Amino acid sequence: MTPYQPRTLPDPGQAFPIKLSIRDFNLSFGQTPILKSIDLDVIANHVTALIGPSGCGKSTLLRSLNRLNDLSTECRVSGQIHLDNQDIYAPSMNIADLRRRIGMVFQLPNPFPKSIYENVAYGLRIQGIRSRRRLDTAIEHALTRAALWDEVKDRLNTNAYELSGGQQQRLVIARALAVEPEVLLLDEPASALDPISTLKIEELITELKHNYTIIIVTHNMQQAARVSDYTAYLHQGTLIEYGETQQLFTNPRKRATENYITGRFVE
């Protein structure tokens, strides 16, 4: 096999390594092509936003990164996606391990109907961790990282459903962080939240990128401009433009990108 060579950097001067590298990646559901020859390098410890009109394939691309689309028997893929230097679609890839390394948070907060403590402990218990002391430490750490510890430390045994929507979303982020992932996939994580909770999630994303590589799908272009370092614009399953967020929003290279970010493209 030819050695893997990263090619498409959004910022050639970038000193951080490439965490995820997508090469000529195609995905279809049945006979319908959804993603077409995507080439994209995701830089470690930065936030990459995926933007584009409804149905362009943003969530499908995100879900390709932890092989969540595999749950559909109709799904067919070709091309390559490497996490560090490991081909995630190789037959030898352990999918449970991949999903531990690449955590995901969805649009609607989805805590389990359990206590706050047990929600965060969930993945750790699956990993076989039984020691109460180890669990306590890891749970405090994850809740602190998710900027929720101070709000819940005195009620860890309360049912997670008693938290507000914004707190539930930070709890779900803590649950994802507890198993120490390397990458976090966020699929419109704030679109169901009020403005104050949205701001908290955005601040959290900015904080978390120091320790994780983050990819966020968002419909909100102001949000993409606020939280991301790099932005990829997709249209009908094709990657139209990928570059530094500030450059893409102020001086896009492609007319199609300009039309979209200035609102001239009607979804």
Ligand SMILES: Nc1ncnc2c1ncn2[C@@H]1O[C@H](COP(=O)(O)OP(=O)(O)OP(=O)(O)O)[C@@H](O)[C@H]1O
């Ligand atoms: N499991 C599936 N089976 C068949 N088609 C699917 C499946 N999941 C997504 N699709 C189709 O793939 C296309 C891209 O969907 P996707 O959810 O990735 O778009 P999106 O850009 O995230 O859209 P939105 O912004 O509206 O969430 C859509 O036409 C959708 O209907």
